[in-house]
Structures are given as C-alpha cells and as structure tokens.
C-alpha cells in the first residue's frame with residue numbers, strides 16, 4: 001500500500017509519532033451532514049462565501065480588536081492605536097499569548113454580527129442553525145472560536161478532521177479570517193476528503209506536540225488516496241464553510257510581520 005504524505009511537515013511528524021490508519025468507519029451520515037442541501041459544497045466538502053454586508057465584517061473586526069486588546073491589558077499596557085495585525089509586536093511572552101488566545105468567546109459578545117453571519121449561512125445551507133454548545137476548559141457555553149497566529153510561530157493546527165473529536169460530528173465549520181489573510185495566507189483544504197473512509201487516512205494515534213505546543217486532535221499525515229491541497233486566496237470579508245469530516249489545517253502564518261486573526265462559528269442544526 002503506497003502512502004502519500006500530505007506535505008514535508010507530515011513526513012517529519014510521521015518519523016516522531018505513533019501512527020495508525022483510522023480504525024472507525026468514519027463516514028458522514030446524511031442526518032448530520034449540514035452541507036447536503038447545497039450540491040456544490042456537498043461535493044467538495046468546502047467552499048468560499050463572502051459576508052453579505054461589509055459593515056458586518058467591519059464591526060466584527062472592531063469587536064475582535066477590542067476584545068483581544070482587553071485580554072492583552074490583563075498582562076501589559078497596550079497603546080490606544082493598537083492594530084490587531086500588529087499583535088505580535090506588542091506581545092512578546094509566549095505564556096501570555098497562550099492565556100490570551102484561548103479559542104473560546106461567548107457568542108453574545110459579537111452582538112448583531114453573530115445573527116447576521118448565522119442568517120447568511122442558514123441561507124447558503126438551507127437549514128436553521130444554532131451554535132454548538134460545548135464545554136471549554138470546564139465551563140459549558142455557546143462559544144464562538146477565535147485564533148491568533150503570530151508570524152513565524154507555530155500557532156497553527158496540523159492537518160486534521162474536526163470529526164476526530166466526536167462532539168463536532170454534527171456541525172459545520174465557518175472560518176472567517178479578519179486580518180493577516182492577505183497573499184494566500186490561509187487555511188488549507190483537501191477537496192472531497194470528507195467522504196474518504198477513515199481507513200484511507202494515516203494519522204497520529206494521539207494529539208501531537210510540535211515545538212512545545214500540544215494539540216487535542218490527532219494530525220493527518222498521509223493517505224493512500226490521490227489528493228490535491230487547496231489554499232484559497234481570500235479577500236476582505238471572505239470566509240470558508242466546510243464539513244467537520246474534511247481534512248484541513250496547516251494554516252501556517254507565512255507572513256513576516258502580520259498577525260492573522262480568525263473567528264470560527266461551529267454551527268449545528270437548530
């Protein structure tokens with residue numbers, strides 16, 4: 001059986017971690033597949049959308065700037081002219097960075113922006129949605145996720161399927177970058193991998209540790225299938241919709257001097 005590694009990083013991970021093919025017959029079921037009513041998304045497992053009203057995007061950017069600035073101010077002074085894409089210049093301490101970028105935000109903090117994005121995604125998918133309630137660090141909540149990726153740092157996730165964590169299996173993932181996504185500095189996607197049986201995917205047996213950072217989810221490193229990797233070139237207000245079964249990740253921040261911040265809505269059927 002010939003295994004093709006997804007990229008050089010995956011080949012490197014494969015030399016230091018215990019690996020296995022997926023054991024579970026992990027195939028998305030019709031009753032949890034939120035892409036099924038949109039033929040294009042359903043076929044490729046992912047697609048791009050553009051926030052209908054640019055003012056929604058601008059308010060999201062403003063809110064995230066304020067929220068992240070507030071969190072930074074727990075540890076240090078931040079000047080009034082703080083720009084989100086310059087986060088890495090203000091914050092030098094690795095531990096503080098991990099405390100600030102904890103992934104979870106109460107969705108209510110986004111105000112009407114949350115409803116506007118949810119309604120647009122409902123229209124695209126033809127299904128009523130709500131945020132998937134989860135327990136994050138011991139507290140149950142309706143969280144929107146956010147990620148802060150400093151340039152030249154290991155803040156990204158390796159390739160994976162969200163569905164390897166069972167509670168994401170009935171969701172759809174909406175990834176919306178708000179700064180630092182220019183010049184193709186995006187998440188990567190493997191088209192149609194959402195319908196690959198798990199026994200075609202070589203993965204780490206547990207979450208990996210890369211340069212001192214521990215990931216919850218196992219990393220996909222290779223496959224016996226043929227594949228291509230897509231890195232979408234996004235404009236301001238563009239985001240990605242994708243199946244939790246789709247292999248995605250490796251969104252390294254390749255910029256030299258720009259922090260990338262993105263927001264993530266994990267919706268399930270209402």
Ligand SMILES: [Fe+2]
Nearest residue numbers: 157160161162
């Ligand atoms: Fe993911």
